[in-house]
Amino acid sequence: MSAPDPKFLSFTSQKSLTARLILSTLTGKPIRVSQIRSTSTTPGLAPHEVSFLRLLDSITNGSRATFSHTGTMFHYEPGLIMGSIDGQGAIGEVTDCSLPNTITRGVSWFLTPLCILAPFAKKPVNVRFSGEGVITGATECGDVSVDTVRTAILPLYEKFGISTAKLEIRVLQRSCAGPGGKGGGGVVELKFGSQVRLPKTLHLHRSPGRVRRIRGVAYCTGVSSSNNHRMIHVARGILNPLVADVHIATQYDQAPLVSSGDKNSKSGKKTTGIGFGISLVAESSVDGVLYSADVASPSRGGVTSEDIGKQCAYQLLEVISQGGCVTKVGTETVLVLMAMGSEDVGRLRLGRDVVGTEDAIGLARDLQKFGASSWGLRDVDEDDSGDIIVTVKGIAVGNVARKIA
């Protein structure tokens, strides 16, 4: 174990762990990740990361993960991406992913990378997230809400020749982050029914157009539904002078019940995941250009719904001002699909502050390490927006289960 096996690609730290795992699964290259929170007081993989590895295990065939004693290092050997197949981790063609109540990340943290894998699967990927750790709202850890995944990330797949008609995220029970930011009680179903031989590449290098309308979802779980209207009122006050067409839906749910572990209470249940939040998506006049913003109330409380609405509206303005055709939320999805897709050169216009993030640079380096070609960067010269055009050449990983289109 002392000398790393050369067939493993080595990475350190828990940063962009999901991106590395899906790249490893897609390219079939085993990885070795070490120094995971090695200097932290809670070393090793966090509960959400273990759950993600389990999830990968249930939708693939033959993948293997081995951990060190402390959990600060693990080896991952990817298998074939099968999807939800009965008898291989799925029942009734639905893979159940039960998340423990120690998880602090929102369900979008699982959904976004899972969706990148799904088009390459042999069979449709249907995953039902349940259990006491499913947080559908945005979280303080910086996860977007499930509404943003549905309205701002899934539509991006259409551009890759992956029909969005068979993609669906159904929220059966909403939940915000529970006490201490841990756990919720939500239930979310992902149905990803479009499997392709090879995703097409993308040409989004023209002007990103202008924002034509704003849509959104305001959600409350277990608190008065008037919070929805208060958030919407403030957000509209900021956005309406810029766009007249603002529609924000309201979602009011009762707080989810989870088992309390307390034998004294009558039902043995307690409510969790109380809170509220808002997700806003600005649609541009150019098809497929979406800007999104997300804010939810912190689990400790003490923030008024007006503040949440205001913060979300300002966050949306900030994201729009960064420009480009894809925002930070969607870059991982788009750039990974471009790199794994057909052997064409795709072009993508991104805001300067979107390319210039540690995440983007880290992703570029990871992609290169997995054998993808490096990005070309150049300035947009047709206007003074200062956007950067990223050119990505695909390596045609494709879907091994579908050799014939």
Added chain:
Amino acid sequence: AKGRNSRRRTYRTIDLARMMYKDTMTPADVLNKWRGAEDEEENIEEDDEDIFFKKSNQEKSDELAEDRAIPILDYDELESKWSLEDNLEALRRRFATADLLKEKIEDSGSDDE
């Protein structure tokens, strides 16, 4: 707008493209250098000598760094930024409510390519 202009000079795309795949630099260093942050000299020094020390610093910051889809934003700052009429006017160009004459010019511009 003034801030953006002065920023642009140190903010060249070529520089980023050059540094993006340099494995000796951490992504954070690349960004600092690209943005022309004040501690540039310090960075260069570190690059030359203290690679080992720098690594341990990196670990420490990694400990706190989790992947975030939404960056940490200072909302008070944003509020003051977007309360200014100038900033809002600059952003208005990105909305469909901008005047139509400009739209025509821009559209013909992008169709040329």
